Amino acid sequence: MTPLTDRxxxxxxxxxxxxxxxxxxxxxxxxxxxPHLRDAVSHALGFGGKSLRPALLLYSCGAVAGEIAxxxxxxxxxxxxxxxxLIHDDVIDRDATRRGHATIHEEFRRRAVQELGYSxxxxxxYGVSLAILAGDILQGWATSALCELVGxxxxxxxxxxxxxxxxxxxxxxxxxxxETLDIQYAAMAVEDLDEEQILEMLRKKTAVLYEFAAxxxxxxxxxxxxxxxDIVREVGCFASECGLAFQLRDDIxxxxxxxxxxxxxxxxxxxxxKKTIIVRHVLxxxxxxxxxxxxxxxxxxxxxxxxxxxxxALLVELGGVERAQTLAVTRVENAMRHLNNLPQSAYKQxxxxxxxxxxxxxx
Numbered sequence: 001m002t003p004l005t006d007r008x009x010x011x012x013x014x015x016x017x018x019x020x021x022x023x024x025x026x027x028x029x030x031x032x033x034x035p036h037l038r039d040a041v042s043h044a045l046g047f048g049g050k051s052l053r054p055a056l057l058l059y060s061c062g063a064v065a066g067e068i069a070x071x072x073x074x075x076x077x078x079x080x081x082x083x084x085x086l087i088h089d090d091v092i093d094r095d096a097t098r099r100g101h102a103t104i105h106e107e108f109r110r111r112a113v114q115e116l117g118y119s120x121x122x123x124x125x126y127g128v129s130l131a132i133l134a135g136d137i138l139q140g141w142a143t144s145a146l147c148e149l150v151g152x153x154x155x156x157x158x159x160x161x162x163x164x165x166x167x168x169x170x171x172x173x174x175x176x177x178x179e180t181l182d183i184q185y186a187a188m189a190v191e192d193l194d195e196e197q198i199l200e201m202l203r204k205k206t207a208v209l210y211e212f213a214a215x216x217x218x219x220x221x222x223x224x225x226x227x228x229x230d231i232v233r234e235v236g237c238f239a240s241e242c243g244l245a246f247q248l249r250d251d252i253x254x255x256x257x258x259x260x261x262x263x264x265x266x267x268x269x270x271x272x273x274k275k276t277i278i279v280r281h282v283l284x285x286x287x288x289x290x291x292x293x294x295x296x297x298x299x300x301x302x303x304x305x306x307x308x309x310x311x312x313a314l315l316v317e318l319g320g321v322e323r324a325q326t327l328a329v330t331r332v333e334n335a336m337r338h339l340n341n342l343p344q345s346a347y348k349q350x351x352x353x354x355x356x357x358x359x360x361x362x363x
Contacts, residue, residue: 016051040134057217062347066221077145084138104131162225178204186273207243214239241335248328267308273299278320
């Protein structure tokens, strides 16, 4: 572990603990009277991610001279919002595991068989249904948490209202559009896509929530619901660039990562047919035999482990991983200039370290 990784992960852990103490309140879970639904929501929140987005919101708030304790409800909202998108993403991608745990639809497929005596077909539908419903609960809780910004703190109601409206319209419309493009691109020929199209899809699917998190933190610090204030716009640009870098690094780890560390099979993106920057770069460069080996796996849910290994080796050998890493590092370097006008502080340094960590991480 590098000093940067150690420093960032210790800070992430501390801020995640603050956010999750807020999320996992007994009062919140008492509202769910159906055990399976309550268990599904709790299971999803226990997936064990690093909570990068809520941490960014808190760092941004602190860097703009705000009191981060006032921003905890918003950080919790971003975490719950992100979690529901993961639940639905797992259904779409037909993933059985996430970070070493069974996904919601897989966990409750099993429980439907074991506890309810369902047939496999009925259980599969039940698992997907519980996943959708748990996602719906978390989406609602996210909006509610933003409303909780107003109360004991001095945050203006206009700020909370603006953030709730923006998350449920601008962010959600963009994010769902990005997910739709990701699905559509999987069925398209690689020749019909260029890098800019793929990067724009990633911006919509991933970077938009990072941008929202950073801007929300700054707006809470300023107690002003104005996204056009220079500093709010700048931290948003920083986060958007870093969000793209995060997804590019995620795609890399899907090829060269450690399965035990990642908690999901390497090569799953290939089996889903995802047209990542890596895949596009390599397919455009490969000879006929190499292309056939990759296309044997691409979009094939029944691809064998040896075929997956051969395809992923080509993604490295032909420079796809290197290309994605170069783009990711460039995005983060570009992002840093958007912090130039922030006064020097511990939280500004946390943002800088956070951005560099995104392209240095192994999980």
